[in-house]
Amino acid sequence: MTLVVAALVLATPAYAGKPVGSGKGAETEQSGGGDGTGIYAAARITYSGSVAPSGGTGNVTSSDVNWAPSPCWYAPYLGAKDFKKKMSADIKKAASAPGMTGTPGAAIGQTKAHYEDEFGWEEHPGYKDYNVEKDGEGMFWAGVENPNEPDILKRNSCTELPFWVDNGEAPPPRYKRAITPEILAALAYQHMELPGTEVTLAPDGTTKVNLPTWAWLDKADFHEVRATAAIDVPGFALTATTTAKPVSLKLEPGTPDAETYPASGECTFNDDGSIGEPYAKGKADQTPACGIKYLRSSGDGTFDLQATITWEIAWTGTGGAGGRMPDGTNTNAQAITVQEIQAVNR
Structure with missing residues (x-):
């Protein structure tokens, strides 16, 4: 028994x-x-x-x-x-x-x-x-x-x-x-609580049909994140720290009528820890390293742009223990208004 x-x-x-x-x-x-x-x-x-x-x-x-x-x-x-x-x-x-x-x-x-x-x-x-x-x-x-x-x-x-x-x-x-x-x-x-994934866009919030929208994340916004769990009682103590390192950003436009840059929608981190490239004057005719091009208007509504960061996660603990854990993700939705380009007839 x-x-x-x-x-x-x-x-x-x-x-x-x-x-x-x-x-x-x-x-x-x-x-x-x-x-x-x-x-x-x-x-x-x-x-x-x-x-x-x-x-x-x-x-x-x-x-x-x-x-x-x-x-x-x-x-x-x-x-x-x-x-x-x-x-x-x-x-x-x-x-x-x-x-x-x-x-x-x-x-x-x-x-x-x-x-x-x-x-x-x-x-x-x-x-x-x-x-x-x-x-x-x-x-x-x-x-x-x-x-x-x-x-x-x-x-x-x-x-x-x-x-x-x-x-x-x-x-x-x-x-x-x-x-x-x-x-x-x-x-x-x-x-573990990871930073949000709201990307910077240009144009911001409202864009046009067939106009490339640039997307990027500043290196200051994303860095390794650590969380520690510990137990400490008389005669017994253990601790472990889990570390998350951002490795990629995936963009999902919120509609099939769109193209992503790159085509996979997976934007990798640059050597300096940033993702993509900030838009600057004179780049209108260039293809963004990370971004989206919508092929139709959102009408009276918006498209929900999903930005998902993938984090590589590892851990270390008491006695030199440690190893890899499954990658983690967190996602943020951003409302995007897509307008038709208006032509003026003279």
Whole structure:
């Protein structure tokens, strides 16, 4: 028989922000506040760098539709004496927590016996008096749900009772979702806030049929963006930083009756970090390095020009860990009015 529990209590995070680059992004530091009020309040993860406020998800869309951060993870929770105090105060709350539903047998009694009287199951040895004789030598780890992932995933992924890990030791291999730098890097990715992608146009906002519209992004508006996730509790600390580097801009005119420059609509970054080339007087007869030519009028409405930046994303973490992550994108829509060129008959 396996007794399961997975729950999370988060306090409202505090954060402070300041502008980055052109002001189209925000650099913040934020973290969960307090130690929570529930018996399985989560070990706190802090976020810093260019991240969404209030613990929300950022504006990055993964290019891999099958990629997602972990729906839950196991993390250090409490030392032995504090864990005993929490459990003893409200053992009934433990048995009614998310993940306990459907547990066969006397859930409350078995949970109590597991931590007090060494009652256990296969691969789940019990504890004597909540392991208080080892207080200070390790911590109980508990399941933590990712609040930004679907309930059905997080409730069915971390279903183990809190377990003991000695200081300096790794959790047993059977706990596949024990917190790692890579899990932290994915959480930083999920919270990352990238600058907007509003391109500069010439003509700006209103253009003419068959007139090339130049598009460009200034190098000052786009640069590497970093987001960091960290966990730091007594005897245990991990950190990971996710870095996004802009690599290309894709223009989608909002109508099939248009041509893009280049034909693919994919404008790459120049050596100086800019995209395209600013329009200047005397270039009217030239083909823009990055731009659009509309072949019909937008009539009484507008076309929605979609500008999508692709970001190459990598991560580094504690112990020299690191690697690539799926490219990310973020998109901005701009309303474009396209008018017919008026001819005057004399």
